[in-house]
Amino acid sequence: MFKKVLIVDDYDVVNEGVLTVLNTKGVINVEKAQYCDDAFLKLKKADLDKEPFDLLITDLSFKEDFHEGEILSGDELVIAVRGYGLKLPIIVYSMEDRLQRVRTLINKYNVNAYVCKGRRSSLELGQAILDIQDKKYFYHHKYKMH
Known part of the structure; x- marks a missing residue:
């Protein structure tokens, strides 16, 4: 069972829905981030503190606002996570339906679920x-990959 999960989505209502699903699966240690930069910092800190996350659930698209950052999309977050060497499972949870974008994340960056x-x-x-x-x-x- 997953013990520590990070949800990354810019909408509170989505975060709460994902949290509800996790709770029904027995996961109670859940952190949330609304910006990809913040999420990446949480992931790195947890890794350095030897208290890593067991699962990352991220959206792909984030609306621009006043917050400036370097990692601006879920794709970029996945690439940064894998580039840093984190091997935790990743679920992409998104409205995105461009087949090639999703397949690239699956095939090149080892996303575990879409x-x-x-x-x-x-x-x-x-x-x-x-x-x-x-x-x-x-x-x-x-x-589905064939």
Whole structure:
């Protein structure tokens, strides 16, 4: 079971929904970040403190606002995480539906799950969490790798 999870999404309501799904799976140590730079700093600090996260759940798209940063998208966060050498499982939880973008994250950066936000996304997110715990991968039906 995952013990420590980081959720990265710029919308509070999405973070709360993901938190609810995690709680139903028995995960209670959850941190949230609304900016990718903040998330990356949390991941690095946890690693340096020898208290790493077990799972990262991130959106791909983040609305621009007053906050300036270097990591501005979920894609960039995934690349930074893998470039830093963190091997934790990653779930992309996004409305994004550009097939090539998602496949690149899966094939090149070893994303463990892709869940498309939508009508059944809570169920799919829950299944993705269970599959990753069982060392499996989970991809929305549209992105199945053959």
